Amino acid sequence: MRHTLAVTVHNYPGVLNRVAGLFGRRGYNIESLNVGTTDNPQFSRMTIVVEGDNLFIEQVVKQLHKLIDVIKVSDITDEPTVNRDLVLFKVQAEPAVRGEIMQICEIFRLRIVDFGRRSLILEATGEKNKLDAIEDALRPFGIIEMVRTGQVSMVRGRR
Amino acid sequence: MELTGAQILIKSLEEEGVDTIFGYPGGVVLPIYDEIFRSNLRHILTRHEQGATHAADAYARVTGRPGVCITTSGPGATNAVTGIANAYMDSVPLVVLTGQVALSLLGRDSFQEADITGITLPITKHSYLVKDTKDLARIIKEAFYIATTGRPGPVVIDLPRDISVNKARFDYPKTVNLRGYRILKKVNMLQVNQAAQVINQSRRPVLYVGGGAVIAGAHREILELAEKAGIPVTTTLMGLGAFPGTNRLALGMLGMHGTRYANYAVCECDCLIAVGARFDDRVTGKIDAFAPKAKIVHIDIDPAEIGKNVRVDVPIAGDVLTVLGELNARIDVSFEERKEWVDKIDQWKREYPLQYDQTGDKIKPQYVIEQIYEASGGEAIIATEVGQHQMWSAQYYKFTQPRTMVTSGGLGTMGFGLPAAIGAQIGRPEALVFDISGDGSFQMNSQEMATAVAYQLPIKIAILNNGYLGMVRQWQQLFYGNRYSQTDLMAVNPDFVKLAEAYGAVGLRVERPEEVRPVLEKAIATPGPVLIDFVVDREENVFPMVPPGGSLENMMGGCAE
Numbered sequence: 006m007r008h009t010l011a012v013t014v015h016n017y018p019g020v021l022n023r024v025a026g027l028f029g030r031r032g033y034n035i036e037s038l039n040v041g042t043t044d045n046p047q048f049s050r051m052t053i054v055v056e057g058d059n060l061f062i063e064q065v066v067k068q069l070h071k072l073i074d075v076i077k078v079s080d081i082t083d084e085p086t087v088n089r090d091l092v093l094f095k096v097q098a099e100p101a102v103r104g105e106i107m108q109i110c111e112i113f114r115l116r117i118v119d120f121g122r123r124s125l126i127l128e129a130t131g132e133k134n135k136l137d138a139i140e141d142a143l144r145p146f147g148i149i150e151m152v153r154t155g156q157v158s159m160v161r162g163r164r
Numbered sequence: 165m166e167l168t169g170a171q172i173l174i175k176s177l178e179e180e181g182v183d184t185i186f187g188y189p190g191g192v193v194l195p196i197y198d199e200i201f202r203s204n205l206r207h208i209l210t211r212h213e214q215g216a217t218h219a220a221d222a223y224a225r226v227t228g229r230p231g232v233c234i235t236t237s238g239p240g241a242t243n244a245v246t247g248i249a250n251a252y253m254d255s256v257p258l259v260v261l262t263g264q265v266a267l268s269l270l271g272r273d274s275f276q277e278a279d280i281t282g283i284t285l286p287i288t289k290h291s292y293l294v295k296d297t298k299d300l301a302r303i304i305k306e307a308f309y310i311a312t313t314g315r316p317g318p319v320v321i322d323l324p325r326d327i328s329v330n331k332a333r334f335d336y337p338k339t340v341n342l343r344g345y346r347i348l349k350k351v352n353m354l355q356v357n358q359a360a361q362v363i364n365q366s367r368r369p370v371l372y373v374g375g376g377a378v379i380a381g382a383h384r385e386i387l388e389l390a391e392k393a394g395i396p397v398t399t400t401l402m403g404l405g406a407f408p409g410t411n412r413l414a415l416g417m418l419g420m421h422g423t424r425y426a427n428y429a430v431c432e433c434d435c436l437i438a439v440g441a442r443f444d445d446r447v448t449g450k451i452d453a454f455a456p457k458a459k460i461v462h463i464d465i466d467p468a469e470i471g472k473n474v475r476v477d478v479p480i481a482g483d484v485l486t487v488l489g490e491l492n493a494r495i496d497v498s499f500e501e502r503k504e505w506v507d508k509i510d511q512w513k514r515e516y517p518l519q520y521d522q523t524g525d526k527i528k529p530q531y532v533i534e535q536i537y538e539a540s541g542g543e544a545i546i547a548t549e550v551g552q553h554q555m556w557s558a559q560y561y562k563f564t565q566p567r568t569m570v571t572s573g574g575l576g577t578m579g580f581g582l583p584a585a586i587g588a589q590i591g592r593p594e595a596l597v598f599d600i601s602g603d604g605s606f607q608m609n610s611q612e613m614a615t616a617v618a619y620q621l622p623i624k625i626a627i628l629n630n631g632y633l634g635m636v637r638q639w640q641q642l643f644y645g646n647r648y649s650q651t652d653l654m655a656v657n658p659d660f661v662k663l664a665e666a667y668g669a670v671g672l673r674v675e676r677p678e679e680v681r682p683v684l685e686k687a688i689a690t691p692g693p694v695l696i697d698f699v700v701d702r703e704e705n706v707f708p709m710v711p712p713g714g715s716l717e718n719m720m721g722g723c724a725e
Contacts, residue, residue, distance in 0.1 A: 015344065019293070023285060030286045060471065067468035073290045073310060076344045 007036065008062045009086070009158050012051040012069060013077040016042065020074045024051065027072065033057070033065055037090075037155035048076060052157045085161040091130045091154045092139070093118070097147035098125040106146060113139050124149060169297040169328040170199040173261070176304040177205065179336045182232050184208065184223065184590060186216040190236020191276060192263035192325040208590060208619065210583060211611040213240050217247020218580050218609070219587030221256045222570045226545055227591040228381070230257040230312050237263040238276030241322075242283065246577060248318045249287040253574025254402060255379060257316035259307050264324040267295065281322050289317030294324065298332040302340075309340045314347040315466040316379060348465060351482040351490055359437075359461045359478045360494035366435030366459070368505045369395045372418065372447075375402025375573065376440015376464060376484055378566045383407065385488035386439065393495050394502030396509045398426040400441050401558055404569040409562030410542075415509070416518070419447040420710045421555040424516035427708075427716040429509055430455050438462045440484045443473040444574070453715030463487050518559050519722065526701040527677050529553060529628040533560035536598060536626060539684040544596040545570060545588050549581035549605030552634035555706045557600045579608025585623040586615055596624070596688065603629040603657050613667040616693040624687050625695040627660055630702045638705045642720070654702075664695035673697045 014020045021040055028035050036054040043050045055065060062080060069078045098106050103125070110117060110127060113135070119126035129139050133156065140151070167175065173196060177185070184206045189197045200207050210216040213235040220231030231251075235244045241262040251258040265274040281291045290310050292303045300323075307319040363369055371390055377383065383406045390397050390413050397407040398415040407414055415426035430436065436458040441447070448454040451473060459477040462470050467481040480487050499506075520530040533556050536544070546561055547570040548554040554571055563569050570588050572580040585599035606627050616623055628634075631654030640648050664671030670690055674683045674697070687694040707721030 019281070022282070026285050064468065064472060070346075071466070071468055073342060073345050 006058065006082075007054060007056050008080055008082045009088070009156065010051075010053040010055065010066065010069070011079045011081050011158060011160075012053060012075060013043070014049050014051060015074040015076065016047055016049045017074060020049070023072050023074060024053075024069070027068055028055075031068060037153075039155040039157050041157070052155070054156050081158060081160055086158045087161060088132050088156050088158045089130050090133055090136050090156050091128070092136050093152050094127045094129070094140070094143055094148055095150040096125050096127060096143050097123065097149060099123060102146055106143070109139075109142050113142070115139065165334070166331040167334045168195065168199075168331050169300050169323070170195045172297065172300050172332065172334050173304065173323070173328065174199045174203045174205060175334060176301050176336055177232065180304070180308045181229070185232040185234055186210055186220045186223070186587065187234035188213050188216055188236070188240060190240045190263060192237045192265060193234065193323075193328070195325070195328040196234065196261075196263070196323070208586075208615070210586070210615050212609065213243035214247050214579070215583035215586070215609055215612045215615065217244045217258070217260065218250065218577075218583035219590070221247060221251045221258055222547060222584035222587030223591040224251075224256050224258060225570050226567050226588045226595075228567065230259055230308060231587065232259045232261070234261040235263065236276065237265055237280075238278045240276075241280040242278050245283060245287070246575075248284050248320065250572055250575045250577045250580060251318040252287045252289070254375060254572065255316050256318065257311040258318035259311050260318055260320045262320060262322050264293070264322045266325040267327070270324065281320060284320050287318070288320050291320040291322070293322045294327045297327050297330040300327060300332065301334060301336050305337045306340050306342060310342070310345065315376075348467070348482045351487050352480065353490065355478055355480045356487060356490045357494060359463075359480060360491055362435055362459050362461060362478055363393065363395075363437065363491075363495060364497045367502075368433045369393070369435040369437060369502070370415075370429050370433040370458075371395050371397040371407075372400075372430070372436055372438045372441055373397055373403040373406045374400045374439065374441025377403055377406040378440075380440060380465070380484035381566070382439070382485045382488050383566045385485060385492060387411075389488060389492050389495065391499065392492065393497050394499035394506050395437070396429055396506065398422070398429065400444070400447055400573070401571060402573040403441065404558060405563040405566045408564040410564055412510075413506070417558050418716070419444075420449065420712075421559065421706050421708070422710075422716075423518055423559070424708050424719055424722065425509060425512035427710070427719060428512050428516075431457075431717045433458045436460050438464075439488070440464060442469045448473065448716075449710045450713055450715040453717075516722075520704070522677060525676060527674065527680060527698055529630070529698070529700040529704055530556050530560050531677060532626060532628060532680055532698050532700065533557055533600065535680045535684055536600070537561045539681060539688060540596050540598070544568070544598050545592060547571070547581045547584040547588055547597065547599045549599070549601045549608075550576045550578045551602045551605055552630075552638065552704075552706050553600050553602045553605075553628040555635075556628070578605040581605060582609050582612045582625065583615070585625070586612060586619075586621055589621045589623050590619070597622075599623060599625045601625055601627045602634060603627055603631060603653060603660070604633040606660070607658075610663065613664065613669055613693070613695070617668045620692050622691055623693050625693070627695065627697050628700050629657070629660065629697050630700050630704070631657060632702060635706070637703075641703070641705070642709075643711075660695060660697040664693075669693040669695055671695045671697065673699065675699045
């Protein structure tokens with residue numbers, strides 16, 4: 006099962022290394038890892054998506070807790086959350102097919118952020134499934150390049 | 165008043181109560197060594213940085229205080245890596261100070277630059293690269309706190325050259341403020357009650373005691389629990405000494421080279437109480453067949469160890485000493501009620517004792533260990549290297565005191581024993597310290613003979629010399645069709661007696677069984693370091709043995725056919 010971990014860490018150099026290194030050497034597979042600043046400049050917030058059963062995730066969480074620079078680890082998989090990923094696609098867009106691509110943009114609420122002579126850059130945000138669907142829809146036109154931020158998550162409500 | 169970083173370092177070490185450090189000087193740590201020269205700190209100069217880390221490690225193991233060592237940058241720091249990994253695997257509190265190139269040269273592949281905090285990331289409890297001299301005192305305070313509390317471990321402090329030269333105000337912090345570092349203080353009484361209930365109801369309980377019990381100083385509590393409730397006790401390699409090996413309830417070591425009766429007891433028990441142990445593969449053998457009939461109670465200070473390798477019925481995360489204190493008060497079963505089980509254990513002990521045959525005129529290595537045990541009155545600190553001699557030491561020396569077995573358990577570092585004996589002797593000057601060694605292991609850090617001689621440390625080095633990398637040879641014999649690939653050292657070993665003499669130590673050779681005891685007595689009576697080259701039966705094997713991946717009840721050898 007896919008688990009989402011919200012991890013608050015010290016905003017020190019090398020902390021990402023410690024977390025990523027832990028996953029690497031213990032053989033935990035990271036599906037996505039996102040790190041960024043928070044409202045408090047002392048801390049960074051990581052959203053780590055990792056695949057595994059409950060026992061395995063328990064061990065991952067315990068090992069993360071052992072890192073001195075890790076302040077807090079929450080498994081928010083079963084919480085009501087907002088999950089978002091941002092993706093940029095550079096798509097081949099000869100004049101003949103542009104109309105069709107722009108239709109797709111409308112359906113999926115994609116934004117066109119760059120308009121080249123032979124290509125477009127499109128921006129999308131959403132949950133993983135939606136972005137996967139967009140990728141499938143755009144693939145026939147030729148995706149020249151794609152970048153994804155990895156998932157960021159936040160628990161709904163007051164918590 | 166403003167002090168240089170080097171002065172702050174020395175003062176901070178003094179604040180931490182450090183009086184001895186182990187190390188090796190070099191370019192970027194010159195400013196620090198200049199301050200060491202002027203301070204009252206005792207600096208032990210080893211002949212290799214690996215020796216310094218192992219010596220500091222052993223110093224910590226025998227005293228219970230943190231070990232401190234210092235190296236220069238680059239190769240000095242990388243030479244310390246094995247020692248750091250060794251301390252990490254055995255949970256030894258170590259503060260490792262490494263020199264580093266100046267901040268302005270960092271990351272430019274400068275002369276003698278190595279990213280030591282990066283290299284040691286997976287083998288340290290924590291590490292610091294100091295970027296500003298004004299942070300130094302706080303970092304040292306934190307490093308000692310982290311190294312010594314909770315589950316202990318090594319902490320690396322990387323010190324760029326200018327950090328030790330630049331000045332800052334010195335104000336040693338009284339407290340640490342580490343938001344992400346929690347030590348378990350409270351014990352979950354619900355779980356303790358549950359454990360007590362499981363233990364009280366069990367008919368055939370076994371205590372399985374690891375190095376965590378030694379670290380926690382819980383040997384009295386373990387003895388109390390065992391004797392009160394009639395619970396036989398098996399220890400891991402790291403747990404030797406946490407329970408007196410001479411006690412009726414002592415089962416000795418379990419696992420791959422454990423006693424038959426310890427392994428049988430684990431297979432038959434209906435309740436296994438794991439105390440500061442981590443279900444290592446050398447202990448459990450085939451994990452699915454480990455203690456198959458038992459409810460498992462697991463007490464450990466590191467929550468990540470609980471449930472890591474086996475399913476646990478009653479998990480108790482907390483300080484072993486505190487937990488056992490609470491648990492013992494809730495045990496209301498008597499020794500008498502366990503008589504049947506203890507009798508069964510006694511019967512196994514009579515039927516399947518550890519045994520070897522010292523009848524011929526070749527010295528059996530096990531006999532040497534037994535004679536060291538007797539000649540030392542069982543009171544010595546035993547450091548070992550890694551291999552057959554280590555297993556024989558664990559089997560045949562009956563450890564009765566905690567912190568007297570100094571061995572590389574987790575990492576299995578050949579070359580640990582000699583520098584460890586040095587560190588142990590410095591930590592416990594009054595103690596009789598042996599390094600029980602093999603001819604292979606000894607050569608991995610034999611340069612530390614010079615250290616032992618320089619400080620006239622009265623360590624006794626007993627080489628069980630079979631002219632083989634014996635443990636590897638044993639596996640080649642048993643599992644690789646007698647093909648002794650690269651394990652025969654006989655023709656190329658140095659003359660160890662001459663080697664000892666070249667360093668200025670006393671060297672003795674023993675070739676006949678009847679000489680073993682008198683030469684040991686002579687060595688013990690001789691001041692200063694003594695090396696004894698015991699020429700032993702070449703192809704003696706360590707038995708019993710659980711073949712790798714096998715279950716504990718299926719042992720090879722070590723019993724009368």
